[in-house]
Amino acid sequence: MTFTGSEHRQSGSTAVWLWTGGLIALAVAAPHFLYPVFIMKALCMALFACAFNLLLGYVGLLSFGHAAFFGSASYITAHAVKVWGVPTELGILAGVAVAAALGLVFGYLAIRRSGIYFAMVTLAFAQMVFFFCLQAKFTGGEDGVQAVPRGYLLGLIDLNQPLTMYYFVLAVFLFGFAVIVRAINSPFGQVLKAIRENEPRAVSLGYRTEHYKLLAFILSAALAGLAGSTKALVFQFASLTDVNWTMSGEVVLMTLIGGIGTILGPVVGAFFLTTMENYLAQAGSWVTIIEGIIFVICVLTFREGIVGVIAPYAMGRRARPEPPPEEIEVEEEVPSEKIREPVEPAS
């Protein structure tokens, strides 16, 4: 099961560093001319989408239940900080830990199936978490957890200052992003890509692909949790929307728009979608309709995503004709543990 993996990584390339430096400079300057809460929301969603993309873009596993990790971490952090009164950084750690633990359990079960079944299984587990959050006492049901205090970071830095909070969120995002980039470019990441391209072959080379898939799932869940915990502090609010299946759909859409399997794609997609939602906030269900239309258009005509299309130009590789990212043809369903048997010659 392989998704279109269009990678434009050039290790050591100056273009990459230029772009990275430019974007970070932009992010540092941004709150002076844009509404900070808006960028903070976009950054949280971007981290969420990057975490999701680690699984879809680099292992080829489409999870339709990532809201479970995002939402539960959001609830745990909100509850820990507000009701237990723990310091902010411990609240975030608690959220990430719960998301990672959920990732361990769900991942352990879900990686037993692949492809479409994997998507359905993760969706079903996420719905289970949703019902749990709907009924549990500490989540406040339909009201959610409101008025979550941001508190002081390490007891020193006042996060109630909008700018301070902004730079804190930016730091969290950059940390999560760096973890993902590091993971993708490590030997571990190479094995993940090998699994994406041809799992039976990776097995035959002696890799315990189940372990790699599970580890990637846990990492993805933990980082999605980090995004959710941060989001709870930004809005000082955790609610059922964070854990609803529509949130899982949104993160899929962000990654699809930005470019599946590209490092920056999910970030671009997250900013795109957050901006759109910002402008259409008054339009009610039109947001859902437009999201649906974007889904259809992306799948039919725009599968490389924004970054997948512009990256070759941005990296200064315009002169050299780049073969377009391959559309992988439908393959016969290959059982994950078995290598395809040779076709019997017709006699």
Added chain:
Amino acid sequence: MFDWLHIAMPPAPLFFAQLLVGLINGAFYAMLSLGLAVIFGLLNIINFTHGAQYMLGAFCAWFLLNWFGIGYWAALIIAPLVVGLLGIAIERLLLRHIARLDHLYGLLLTFGLALIIEGVFRQQYGSSGQPYTIPPELQGARNLGFMFLPNYRAWVILFSLAICLATWFVIERTRLGAYLRAATENPVLVRAFGIDVPRMVTLTYGGGAALAALAGVMAAPIYQVSPLMGSNIIIVVFAVVVIGGMGSILGAILSGFALGLIEGLTKVFYPEASSTVIFVIMALVLLIKPAGLFGRAA
């Protein structure tokens, strides 16, 4: 005969009432997972639009009644036809173009379609439900001695069973079904025998959509006709499909009814878990038999 029930706490009427609710839910799970399985067999995609098509069926019946004064019995035929034709259009105009890509794109495309359809109806009708009255022939209830059985609910159970068995019969016992099963196994070879597989794919998707719409019409008088009714049920149906495995038609029917019953029973004995029990069973099945109870071992 049911004396032991008194020991196990819940009074008999409650027990049977929940059993009935479970059976009704099971009937809808069975019909929807049947359609999903048939579509999956030939197109290899999971039809995320299935919930929206179920909702469209219910709304179709509601429009027919409120705009044209056409009643339940005609809606039972018209709504599946309309939604089936819409399904054919979706297959011809959209799904066909991505048939050669990874199947996950099919999931994403149908998910997008579901968002569009649901969004349009939510924009128009909000999240609240519209009532749909039970047809006069099926109003009232009969006393079975141990419980009152509303006639309409009895009809839903019997009719959905009949539909399920008819679908099973068509697929497993007729020539058309044989073509269908052959095309599921090896479409290229079946085409070589001169059978128009692309047309069969189109009709299969239309048929699956029509089946969902039929379930929607039947559900209209029981649940309210609401834009959200599709997405609420479809995720549970996905879990049912994972539990049953997509390999067999009979498996889809059996697991649909059985899980509905289990859900109903959970409502009696441990109500807090009733909305999650199916997902817990799914987790157990994944642990013990990852291919699903009726699925072919992968």
